[in-house]
Amino acid sequence: MKILPVILCGGEGNRLWPKSKKHQAKQFIDFGNWTLLGKTLERIKGSIYDAPIISTNLKYLKQVKQHLKKYKIKKFKIVLEPAKRNTAPAILCASLIKDIPNEQPLIFLTADHLMDKVSLFNKAITKNRKKLTQNNIFIFGIKPTTPSSEFGYFLTKKNKGNINKVSRFLEKPNKLKAKQIIKKKGYWNSGMLFLRKDSIINNFKRYEPNLFRNCYKAVLRANNKSNVLFLNKKYFIKATSKSFDYAILEKSKEINAIKLDIPWSDLGSWKEICKMYGKNKRKYFNKKNIFHRPWGSYVNLFNGKEFLIKELNVKSKGVLSLQKHYHRAEHWVVTQGKPKITLNKKHFIMEPDETIFIPLGSVHRIENPFKKPVKIIEAQIGKILKESDIKRYQDVYGRVK
Numbered sequence: 001m002k003i004l005p006v007i008l009c010g011g012e013g014n015r016l017w018p019k020s021k022k023h024q025a026k027q028f029i030d031f032g033n034w035t036l037l038g039k040t041l042e043r044i045k046g047s048i049y050d051a052p053i054i055s056t057n058l059k060y061l062k063q064v065k066q067h068l069k070k071y072k073i074k075k076f077k078i079v080l081e082p083a084k085r086n087t088a089p090a091i092l093c094a095s096l097i098k099d100i101p102n103e104q105p106l107i108f109l110t111a112d113h114l115m116d117k118v119s120l121f122n123k124a125i126t127k128n129r130k131k132l133t134q135n136n137i138f139i140f141g142i143k144p145t146t147p148s149s150e151f152g153y154f155l156t157k158k159n160k161g162n163i164n165k166v167s168r169f170l171e172k173p174n175k176l177k178a179k180q181i182i183k184k185k186g187y188w189n190s191g192m193l194f195l196r197k198d199s200i201i202n203n204f205k206r207y208e209p210n211l212f213r214n215c216y217k218a219v220l221r222a223n224n225k226s227n228v229l230f231l232n233k234k235y236f237i238k239a240t241s242k243s244f245d246y247a248i249l250e251k252s253k254e255i256n257a258i259k260l261d262i263p264w265s266d267l268g269s270w271k272e273i274c275k276m277y278g279k280n281k282r283k284y285f286n287k288k289n290i291f292h293r294p295w296g297s298y299v300n301l302f303n304g305k306e307f308l309i310k311e312l313n314v315k316s317k318g319v320l321s322l323q324k325h326y327h328r329a330e331h332w333v334v335t336q337g338k339p340k341i342t343l344n345k346k347h348f349i350m351e352p353d354e355t356i357f358i359p360l361g362s363v364h365r366i367e368n369p370f371k372k373p374v375k376i377i378e379a380q381i382g383k384i385l386k387e388s389d390i391k392r393y394q395d396v397y398g399r400v401k
Contacts, residue, residue: 141187328382337374
């Protein structure tokens, strides 16, 4: 029996976009001839996996089908949710499809993660497959590379059979607390799950019986058209909107961890996206996209749909104009040097790996008062991303009109 992958593909990626604009869902953003959903589909093409199930909604159905066609995945099942109900109902409904055997091992993946060293991931799955029971759940932990406050963490202790049993979950701590957790060998909680179908059923019956009943009826009375399952709206909307973490993981006593030391990101913020482009800038670099300025230079790395990624290189004593933009906001991640930042009436020095958000319309400036050149990866977000969208107030190079 192969492992059945279930891809959760109904999220909107709200953290990436201003609340005032209609945004693209993160899993469908073109980051340079690839998307996060595409990367996820590529990961499940291995011989250990069965045909996938994709849990999504009607809004994203067309894009999901386009991806399946592009990646030549001919066998699949799509489960359509008629309303937003978070991950617990999505996971349960996908599991309750009647032709899935009770002993079936399932792996739940989100459609918006970026992962390297997939062979190590698959090896870890194969190694732990025989440890699955009718009640336990394995979660995937990622060894932290930084004390990030953007991810949840968990701690473990060794159990019988050399299994890492989860002893405690910790929700998105501040940076200081994250450092303490890492010293205790805490891992990032990736949100990926590995368990059997009967474990899902047994845990929901025990901890969320009402949610189970409504999801069971939503699947039982669903309309099945070709390979698309339209969940029954009447019963699905009765299901409580809960994350799987709150519904099951924080209640069950049989949560185990598969620990991974691999490159991973959920690209859940522009900081993570900027760091990704900075790390892989050679793939996007083109001499034609270098532009020189009196303060240094910048290079356009990638021009996406309503976003533009640049690398700014500010020479020693270089000073950008005091300026604002009418049509775009910006996110900056410092990758080298210590720039002096002006943001409205505030002035401060930033360190490498620090990030800052420049809201639309705010007055700002970058200066490099030190000898070492400053490098910043900049993400511009907006419908108009032109160099002409600059209102200068002060400029040491005489460019104020």
